[in-house]
Amino acid sequence: xxxxxxxxxxxxxxxxxxxxxxxxxxxxxxxxxxxxxxxxxxxxxxxxxxxxxxxxxxxxxxxxxxxxxxxxxxxxxxxxxxxxxxxxxxxxxxxxxxxxxxxxxxxxxxxxxxxxxxxxxxxxxxxxxxxxxxxxxxxxxxxxxxxxxxxxxxxxxxxxxxxxxxxxxxxxxxxxxxxxxxxxxxxxxxxxxxxxxxxxxxxxxxxxxxxxxxxxxxxxxxxxxxxxxxxxxxxxxxxxxxxxxxxxxxxxxxxxxxxxxxxxxxxxxxxxxxxxxxxxxxxxxxxxxxxxxxxxxxxxxxxxxxxxxxxxxxxxxxxxxxxxxxxxxxxxxxxxxxxxxx
Amino acid sequence: xxxxxxxxxxxxxxxxxxxxxxxxxxxxxxxxxxxxxxxxxxxxxxxxxxxxxxxxxxxxxxxxxxxxxxxxxxxxxxxxxxxxxxxxxxxxxxxxxxxxxxxxxxxxxxxxxxxxxxxxxxxxxxxxxxxxxxxxxxxxxxxxxxxxxxxxxxxxxxxxxxxxxxxxxxxxxxxxxxxxxxxxxxxxxxxxxxxxxxxxxxxxxxxxxxxxxxxxxxxxxxxxxxxxxxxxxxxxxxxxxxxxxxxxxxxxxxxxxxxxxxxxxxxxxxxxxxxxxxxxxxxxxxxxxxxxxxxxxxxxxxxxxxxxxxxxxxxxxxxxxxxxxxxxxxxxxxxxxxxxxx
DNA sequence: CTGTTAGCGCTTTCAA
DNA sequence: TTGAAAGCGCTAACAG
Numbered sequence: 001x002x003x004x005x006x007x008x009x010x011x012x013x014x015x016x017x018x019x020x021x022x023x024x025x026x027x028x029x030x031x032x033x034x035x036x037x038x039x040x041x042x043x044x045x046x047x048x049x050x051x052x053x054x055x056x057x058x059x060x061x062x063x064x065x066x067x068x069x070x071x072x073x074x075x076x077x078x079x080x081x082x083x084x085x086x087x088x089x090x091x092x093x094x095x096x097x098x099x100x101x102x103x104x105x106x107x108x109x110x111x112x113x114x115x116x117x118x119x120x121x122x123x124x125x126x127x128x129x130x131x132x133x134x135x136x137x138x139x140x141x142x143x144x145x146x147x148x149x150x151x152x153x154x155x156x157x158x159x160x161x162x163x164x165x166x167x168x169x170x171x172x173x174x175x176x177x178x179x180x181x182x183x184x185x186x187x188x189x190x191x192x193x194x195x196x197x198x199x200x201x202x203x204x205x206x207x208x209x210x211x212x213x214x215x216x217x218x219x220x221x222x223x224x225x226x227x228x229x230x231x232x233x234x235x236x237x238x239x240x241x242x243x244x245x246x247x248x249x250x251x252x253x254x255x256x257x258x259x260x261x262x263x264x265x266x267x268x269x270x271x272x273x274x275x276x277x278x279x280x281x282x283x284x285x286x287x288x289x290x291x292x293x294x295x296x297x298x299x300x301x302x303x304x305x306x307x308x309x310x311x312x313x314x315x316x317x318x319x320x321x322x323x324x325x326x327x328x329x330x331x332x333x334x335x336x337x338x339x340x341x342x
Numbered sequence: 343x344x345x346x347x348x349x350x351x352x353x354x355x356x357x358x359x360x361x362x363x364x365x366x367x368x369x370x371x372x373x374x375x376x377x378x379x380x381x382x383x384x385x386x387x388x389x390x391x392x393x394x395x396x397x398x399x400x401x402x403x404x405x406x407x408x409x410x411x412x413x414x415x416x417x418x419x420x421x422x423x424x425x426x427x428x429x430x431x432x433x434x435x436x437x438x439x440x441x442x443x444x445x446x447x448x449x450x451x452x453x454x455x456x457x458x459x460x461x462x463x464x465x466x467x468x469x470x471x472x473x474x475x476x477x478x479x480x481x482x483x484x485x486x487x488x489x490x491x492x493x494x495x496x497x498x499x500x501x502x503x504x505x506x507x508x509x510x511x512x513x514x515x516x517x518x519x520x521x522x523x524x525x526x527x528x529x530x531x532x533x534x535x536x537x538x539x540x541x542x543x544x545x546x547x548x549x550x551x552x553x554x555x556x557x558x559x560x561x562x563x564x565x566x567x568x569x570x571x572x573x574x575x576x577x578x579x580x581x582x583x584x585x586x587x588x589x590x591x592x593x594x595x596x597x598x599x600x601x602x603x604x605x606x607x608x609x610x611x612x613x614x615x616x617x618x619x620x621x622x623x624x625x626x627x628x629x630x631x632x633x634x635x636x637x638x639x640x641x642x643x644x645x646x647x648x649x650x651x652x653x654x655x656x657x658x659x660x661x662x663x664x665x666x667x668x669x670x671x672x673x674x675x676x677x678x679x680x681x682x683x684x
Numbered sequence: 685c686t687g688t689t690a691g692c693g694c695t696t697t698c699a700a
Numbered sequence: 701t702t703g704a705a706a707g708c709g710c711t712a713a714c715a716g
Contacts (some may be wrong), residue, residue: 287601
């Protein structure tokens with residue numbers, strides 16, 4: 001085990017200075033002559049010294065660790081893309097600011113407030129990001145956090161003292177309806193899973209509002225399908241409502257619908273325009289490629305980290321709130337090319 | 343800021359014992375009478391005491407944090423499923439053992455050995471998991487780790503002193519070829535991306551070997567397609583080799599091929615059997631549902647954590663090596679039902 | 685500009 | 701069975 005700890009003392013000894021001086025050099029605090037600075041840096045370099053993060057944090061009462069806590073109660077969190085993009089962007093942005101990220105998945109055994117208390121009280125983390133909490137969980141957070149720097153993702157808490165970043169799901173669906181209406185569609189159907197989390201509610205609401213806004217209030221067609229595909233039964237009502245375009249709650253649903261349409265001998269986009277939501281990887285590999293509403297997960301994660309770090313380092317900052325509007329990514333499944341030729 | 347720290351001292355004071363005794367109770371070390379134990383536990387409970395992880399680790403020279411370091415150089419790491427399943431299973435299993443997980447994405451600015459040194463020397467982490475390193479990166483690890491408890495995932499290092507867990511990609515492809523051969527196929531084509539990472543090489547090799555093994559050595563048909571789809575050009579050679587079945591390097595490629603076949607008026611599985619690799623979520627939502635070779639990412643992550651923790655807590659254990667064999671998940675895209683009727 | 689020193693909160697000998 | 705006390709490695713007054 002050659003891996004013995006190199007400490008501040010070793011560096012101080014080698015550089016012939018006190019530990020304080022080394023600390024000053026390393027942290028840029030205090031005034032140190034350039035000559036000593038170089039001596040210290042040389043020693044640090046020579047010994048390959050890396051400060052002990054625990055001791056540093058313990059003493060300074062600061063922490064450059066952010067906890068990322070997935071409660072996993074909201075289905076959107078379980079989509080591959082959400083978990084990957086949020087986690088990756090949080091880690092990347094944190095690393096830019098020399099912060100580390102601890103990822104916690106709420107274990108079945110542990111309650112959210114236990115988990116949060118551990119994060120806020122164990123001293124390791126200086127900040128917390130909670131992606132996709134349910135309204136209940138947001139309540140728990142409001143009561144448990146006690147001013148601990150926190151950023152909530154993909155949810156809007158009642159308590160305005162909590163910072164949050166969310167997307168405007170309604171605007172996404174609105175863009176889809178708008179685009180289809182502009183292409184001349186009137187019978188625009190919406191397919192939603194049977195569930196009532198806030199995103200599903202918002203998207204459904206966005207659909208209704210957008211249809212109204214385009215004078216298509218009487219054309220509203222909503223089909224509920226189960227989360228787990230079993231057979232085509234759930235899709236027949238959709239077809240029976242005779243839409244010319246379908247907006248799906250998400251890309252996975254769109255893929256299912258595409259399969260169903262194919263089985264029915266219907267071609268996308270000639271017989272039916274199709275639009276998804278989320279911009280999953282596979283949408284680009286479908287035939288035709290899937291028009292969809294991307295969510296800016298990467299931006300959300302990055303912004304969350306930036307704004308959180310600001311608040312870790314300056315707890316007096318006011319809470320940060322941001323809602324990203326959503327845009328549509330046009331591909332072939334909504335029949336853009338064909339319709340435009342008409 | 344009501345969030346003032348409750349320390350061991352506070353607990354000791356309230357329980358009318360020394361801090362040592364409280365520590366003994368909390369850690370199960372030392373002998374403490376049941377009466378004192380209860381007194382201490384009551385005080386802990388009353389104050390909502392949560393130990394400071396930094397101080398604890400600093401003093402005890404132990405750490406219950408595992409670092410998960412994604413180098414992101416191997417493409418398999420970038421698939422949604424890999425990142426999500428490995429990360430999630432690592433976090434879940436770690437949490438069972440009361441360990442925390444720090445996730446690091448190798449930043450563009452930082453070299454792997456810098457990053458590794460920081461992880462191994464900052465004292466925060468007691469162990470390290472590295473998913474999907476390239477051969478070069480494995481070399482770097484071999485030289486940098488210096489006995490730091492580490493588990494390598496999805497790669498097999500030369501140095502047998504490193505612990506690793508991988509899958510047998512060749513066995514996966516072999517299962518696919520075997521199954522197709524049993525269904526009566528002889529013209530079984532393989533589609534591979536143009537790249538030479540070890541997984542791609544292994545799968546290609548597995549295809550060749552399995553074809554030989556079934557007396558189909560002369561039927562080998564390999565088509566290379568670019569990672570990024572541009573147009574159908576790359577797929578025509580595939581069709582010109584007149585296969586009756588296609589095995590794709592991964593599910594994304596299979597989805598692309600499915601689209602191409604559809605555009606060519608060919609139906610899966612009647613005109614062409616199709617098998618993917620990785621078991622991405624969308625395979626279940628395709629029509630027909632995609633037969634595929636799942637990788638046991640969840641098991642890999644869980645096993646990695648368990649074996650790593652053993653070695654964190656007992657560094658003298660020998661390195662752990664494990665290769666998971668791969669099985670095929672049969673769905674409709676390989677035409678099982680139809681062929682069996684024949 | 686630099687050194688001395690007192691802890692951060694905890695674990696763990698050692699003595700009682 | 702319990703307590704006193706010595707640090708783990710570091711930062712940040714405070715002196716000089």
